[in-house]
Amino acid sequence: MNNIFITGIGTGVGKTVASACVAEALGAQYWKPVQAGFEDGTDTETVRELTSPQVTVHDELYRLAMPASPHLAARAEGIVVQEERILERARQLQQPGRPLVIEGAGGLMVPLNGDYFFLDLARALGAKVIVVAQNYLGSINHSLLTAMALRNAGVPVAGWIFSGADHSNEADVVEWSGYPLISHIPAAGRLNPEFVALHAGLMQPRLLELLSR
Structure with a gap:
């Protein structure tokens, strides 16, 4: 499968904007298989709004x-997130x-369920994994623990995307x-398709190089 998996060192570190930039840079498809919480909108809607028509965004x-x-969200609705359903949809x-x-x-x-984690998925x-990180107190530990988990699991990693304010520890x-470093996406004064297109273009050469290895 020709898959790229975007993960983060935690919640709220910029995965969705990074995903939009990566998808735009590659003219790719985008898919978030599991959305938990949508009262304030979804990541899929955000990527759809931020990318050009060359990016196909799936529900x-x-x-x-x-x-x-x-x-927990699935348990509250009386369902179980099933690995095979996700893998079958990815194949489709x-x-x-x-x-x-x-x-x-x-x-x-x-x-994702009682004994299955996003690392397993x-x-x-x-997939080749891209890890998104932000600079905050404890981020070095979270970054290196994420890297250790990927290495121990034998999952191939394309590299890092850092987001937000400049990182003294990048x-x-x-x-x-x-x-390796793929790119740094700064905090957006105004988050819009132009911002995504700009940073997609900046990361594209390095991204293509690292994904081809």
Whole structure:
């Protein structure tokens, strides 16, 4: 499968904007299989609004009302998030020569059900992972734990996208993790399609280089 999986070192670190930029840079498809919480809109709607028509945005497979971990949100609705349903839908979405950018929720160890985590899903998808990080107190620890989990699981990693304010620790995280830098997406004064197109263009050469390895 021609899959790219976008994860973060935690919640609210810029995964959705990074996903929009990656999808725009590659002229790719975008898919968030599980959305938990949609009262204030969904990540799928955000990516649809921020990208050009060259990006195909697919609807979620699971759309859960509670803004919580997917396993808790699904439990509240009396359903179970099923790995095989997600994998089957991913197979249906494959297009030759066109990547599918898949956005997770939270970080790698967020559970989808009682014993299945986003790390397991990324591995089962055969995806190359892009990790999104922000600079905050504790972010070095969260970044390196994420890198360690990916390495221990044998999941291929394309590299890091840092988001938000400048990171005094970007170079250190890149060196200590052993995973390369793809790009830095600054905080947006105004988040709109023009912002996404600009940063998609800036990251495109490096992104294509790292994904081809």
